[in-house]
Amino acid sequence: MALTQHDIDAEIAAAHAAYEKRVAGGAPVEHHPRRDYAPYRSSVLRHPQQPPINIDVSKDPELVELASPAFGERDITGLDNDLTKQHVGEPVGERITVSGRLLDRAGRPVRGQLVEIWQANSAGRYAHQREQHDAPLDPNFTGVGRTLTDAEGRYRFTTIQPGPYPWGQHVNAWRPAHIHFSMFGSAFTQRLVTQMYFPSDPLFPYDPIIQSVTDDAARQRLVATYDHSLSVPEFSMGYHWDIVLDGPSATWIEEGR
Numbered sequence: 001m002a003l004t005q006h007d008i009d010a011e012i013a014a015a016h017a018a019y020e021k022r023v024a025g026g027a028p029v030e031h032h033p034r035r036d037y038a039p040y041r042s043s044v045l046r047h048p049q050q051p052p053i054n055i056d057v058s059k060d061p062e063l064v065e066l067a068s069p070a071f072g073e074r075d076i077t078g079l080d081n082d083l084t085k086q087h088v089g090e091p092v093g094e095r096i097t098v099s100g101r102l103l104d105r106a107g108r109p110v111r112g113q114l115v116e117i118w119q120a121n122s123a124g125r126y127a128h129q130r131e132q133h134d135a136p137l138d139p140n141f142t143g144v145g146r147t148l149t150d151a152e153g154r155y156r157f158t159t160i161q162p163g164p165y166p167w168g169q170h171v172n173a174w175r176p177a178h179i180h181f182s183m184f185g186s187a188f189t190q191r192l193v194t195q196m197y198f199p200s201d202p203l204f205p206y207d208p209i210i211q212s213v214t215d216d217a218a219r220q221r222l223v224a225t226y227d228h229s230l231s232v233p234e235f236s237m238g239y240h241w242d243i244v245l246d247g248p249s250a251t252w253i254e255e256g257r
Contacts, residue, residue, distance in 0.1 A: 003169070
């Protein structure tokens, strides 16, 4: 029998209750999801199943990069962080500005770091050959961008408000609107991936992916804040979202990246 939203809701409630019981009993706060989080069925596929590969970097420190994907066929341009200007025409949807700071555990800015984003279009569809959602593609929106953090650790993107989409884990499963973020550090092997959500999304209680972050405070750190000072007059709404790389206030980072 196919899983229903009711089944997933019950599992989410049970997982949250078990977490609260553990914390009440003296267990530490869990800032990251458990790998065996039952409501998110494909979580077992989202982290490494094999031991790490040992590479002898004493001979050549760059050997480790040869086993990793290569990004960046060209230097970053001034338009790479504006996803609304990458095509001849205007993309469909509400334009938004997303900005924040990349910080370490002490609140210090992480400067000159590559930040990449990817997202669905306003109809909730990705421009990807494996996308199965029966929603229209936007010929003027590819949904990917990148930028470097400045001296204050700040990044900024202009894009389109992404739409929610069905993802097929269970009957009537829908993902809240979100933007994927990737931070590279100084090498691909340091890459961290996470997701940014939008405030007051009605799908939050039903989504086992965001609910896999069972600690309420940690989960709220994934949600951007509307910031009127970032809104561009007559053009875009503004959202602020800081990314903390480690420490007790760290932003949840996906495993198996």
